[in-house]
Amino acid sequence: MDLGPYLMLASLEGAVGAAVLALTALGLSLVFGVMRIVNVAHGEFYMLGAVLAWWVTSMIGGHPALGFVAAMVVAPLVVGLIAAAAERLVLRRLNYDPEATIVATIGLLYVIQQLALSTYGADARPVPAPIDFRIQFPWFGYSGYKLCVIVASAALMLGVWLVLTRTRAGLMMRATQYDPETARAFAIPVGRVYAGVFAAGAMLAALGAVLIVPIQQAHYLMGHDPLLLSFIVVIIGGLGSLRGTVLAAVIIGMSDGIISVFFSPTLAKILATLLVAFVLVWRPTGLFGARAA
Amino acid sequence: MTAMLKVDGLDAFYGRVQVLHGLSLEVAKGEILCLLGRNGAGKTTALKAIMGLVPPRVGAVMLDGVDISLLRAEDIAKEGIGYVPQGRRLFAELTVAENLEIGLMARNSPRHARDRVLDLFPVLAERLHQRSGTLSGGEQQMLAIGRALCLEPAVLMLDEPTEGLMPAMIQRIREVVLLLRAEGVAVLLVEQRVEAVLPVADRVLFVENGRSRDCVRASDLGADHALLHRYVGVGA
Numbered sequence: 001m002d003l004g005p006y007l008m009l010a011s012l013e014g015a016v017g018a019a020v021l022a023l024t025a026l027g028l029s030l031v032f033g034v035m036r037i038v039n040v041a042h043g044e045f046y047m048l049g050a051v052l053a054w055w056v057t058s059m060i061g062g063h064p065a066l067g068f069v070a071a072m073v074v075a076p077l078v079v080g081l082i083a084a085a086a087e088r089l090v091l092r093r094l095n096y097d098p099e100a101t102i103v104a105t106i107g108l109l110y111v112i113q114q115l116a117l118s119t120y121g122a123d124a125r126p127v128p129a130p131i132d133f134r135i136q137f138p139w140f141g142y143s144g145y146k147l148c149v150i151v152a153s154a155a156l157m158l159g160v161w162l163v164l165t166r167t168r169a170g171l172m173m174r175a176t177q178y179d180p181e182t183a184r185a186f187a188i189p190v191g192r193v194y195a196g197v198f199a200a201g202a203m204l205a206a207l208g209a210v211l212i213v214p215i216q217q218a219h220y221l222m223g224h225d226p227l228l229l230s231f232i233v234v235i236i237g238g239l240g241s242l243r244g245t246v247l248a249a250v251i252i253g254m255s256d257g258i259i260s261v262f263f264s265p266t267l268a269k270i271l272a273t274l275l276v277a278f279v280l281v282w283r284p285t286g287l288f289g290a291r292a293a
Numbered sequence: 294m295t296a297m298l299k300v301d302g303l304d305a306f307y308g309r310v311q312v313l314h315g316l317s318l319e320v321a322k323g324e325i326l327c328l329l330g331r332n333g334a335g336k337t338t339a340l341k342a343i344m345g346l347v348p349p350r351v352g353a354v355m356l357d358g359v360d361i362s363l364l365r366a367e368d369i370a371k372e373g374i375g376y377v378p379q380g381r382r383l384f385a386e387l388t389v390a391e392n393l394e395i396g397l398m399a400r401n402s403p404r405h406a407r408d409r410v411l412d413l414f415p416v417l418a419e420r421l422h423q424r425s426g427t428l429s430g431g432e433q434q435m436l437a438i439g440r441a442l443c444l445e446p447a448v449l450m451l452d453e454p455t456e457g458l459m460p461a462m463i464q465r466i467r468e469v470v471l472l473l474r475a476e477g478v479a480v481l482l483v484e485q486r487v488e489a490v491l492p493v494a495d496r497v498l499f500v501e502n503g504r505s506r507d508c509v510r511a512s513d514l515g516a517d518h519a520l521l522h523r524y525v526g527v528g529a
């Protein structure tokens with residue numbers, strides 16, 4: 001193959017990764033932005049989404065699309081419930097203290113991971129793609145499902161944006177983000193907003209995982225890379241800046257895909273981590289974050 | 294005259310530090326009560342205690358005869374208290390319209406509550422889609438008052454609303470407060486400077502070290518330099 005088509009293939013791979021990464025990182029960014037909580041267990045919510053997707057699809061027979069659609073609904077819902085419970089039982093009791101919640105979510109990470117290991121096991125299991133067609137380019141064929149992942153992820157992010165900017169719930173979240181005390185003085189139930197945001201953040205990770213699991217298999221340790229990359233994206237994008245997060249996810253996801261195809265996935269991670277170091281040194285508020293006052 | 298808002302013996306704490314010591318006050322419908330006292334006397338804390346933001350440990354807050362001191366902060370606003378915090382505390386990243394919307398949502402106020410605010414403060418109508426953090430100081434204060442008025446409150450509490458504003462703005466805010474009084478709103482106004490108080494207040498309650506002290510009619514205060522000297526250190 002010439003360089004052109006090869007580059008195109010690499011870009012497509014990068015775009016799929018970027019799409020899922022953007023969705024996952026958006027969840028992390030939302031939780032940090034509104035609650036000022038660094039959720040180290042975010043990758044485990046992603047893993048749970050994938051494991052639950054396997055579980056749902058293997059229970060439902062018939063056409064693979066049936067099970068997949070069920071997984072798209074059930075997995076995020078269950079993950080959201082687990083996250084809301086963790087918020088109520090742990091984070092709230094710590095009064096959302098920034099340091100204590102880091103330690104608590106590290107604990108949560110291991111609890112979820114070990115529960116997955118002891119129930120789901122150590123195997124990697126595939127989930128069949130809901131649709132099975134290939135798009136034939138002049139130089140190579142490409143999975144139609146992967147293109148659907150890009151579209152679905154973009155649609156979900158558009159949905160998040162619409163909820164945040166056009167609905168009452170979104171307005172309550174943004175008001176809570178800027179000034180929780182004044183929000184309460186205007187009848188905004190800040191505690192419920194926090195529970196909802198934490199659940200929503202986890203659900204975005206779970207949705208990303210359901211989309212990816214027909215491409216990568218479900219495994220109990222699969223949460224690590226998305227966690228690392230999400231942190232990188234959120235730092236580069238500017239903590240709590242949703243627009244910055246999406247832009248940074250596209251940059252990091254695309255370059256991760258392209259560098260992985262041309263060189264190696266390890267090199268891609270090294271470069272991304274270096275980029276974070278440079279951003280932290282030269283622009284600590286992130287490329288798109290607001291400058292500190 | 295029955296009190297619209299009656300606060301009785303409030304004790305409030307920040308952690309272990311007690312800031313309010315049995316603070317009491319009463320405001321009737323259509324009355325402006327002004328809390329006057331030095332910086333750090335506990336005026337802001339008194340308003341926060343009424344709003345439930347610093348929950349009082351002892352004491353009662355009666356709103357129209359009902360004790361609201363045990364409600365959660367997010368339920369107190371719904372009872373009909375509009376709060377204009379010190380330093381305005383707008384949601385600076387949100388637009389003017391969104392800030393007003395938050396006021397409307399608090400009690401599901403009808404749309405005309407917002408029209409009313411825009412009539413009172415026409416500048417806000419021209420800036421609806423501007424980020425509120427980019428407004429001038431006076432406009433921000435109008436928005437903070439407008440946001441509270443969107444609740445159509447029975448009690449309006451303003452914490453140093455004229456702090457750092459130009460005379461024309463101060464005048465406009467004064468007019469609006471007087472208009473609300475005429476409509477029967479109970480107004481609790483916090484100020485540090487006497488000049489800001491005398492033109493509007495019906496009664497003045499002096500606050501010192503978290504305690505409510507003398508309460509006098511504003512009309513009697515002009516002559517009483519001793520009180521002013523004692524509680525705010527001016528006028529002698």
Ligand SMILES: Nc1ncnc2c1ncn2[C@@H]1O[C@H](COP(=O)(O)OP(=O)(O)O)[C@@H](O)[C@H]1O
Pocket residue numbers: 307310312330331332333334335336337338339
């Ligand atoms: N968030 C807080 N934490 C601890 N102490 C506070 C806090 N806010 C105010 N205080 C203290 O409480 C006292 C009363 O403050 P405040 O109510 O703001 O007074 P005022 O509004 O009359 O100037 C002061 O001694 C102040 O230092």
Ligand SMILES: [Mg+2]
Pocket residue numbers: 336337338379452
């Ligand atoms: Mg004060």
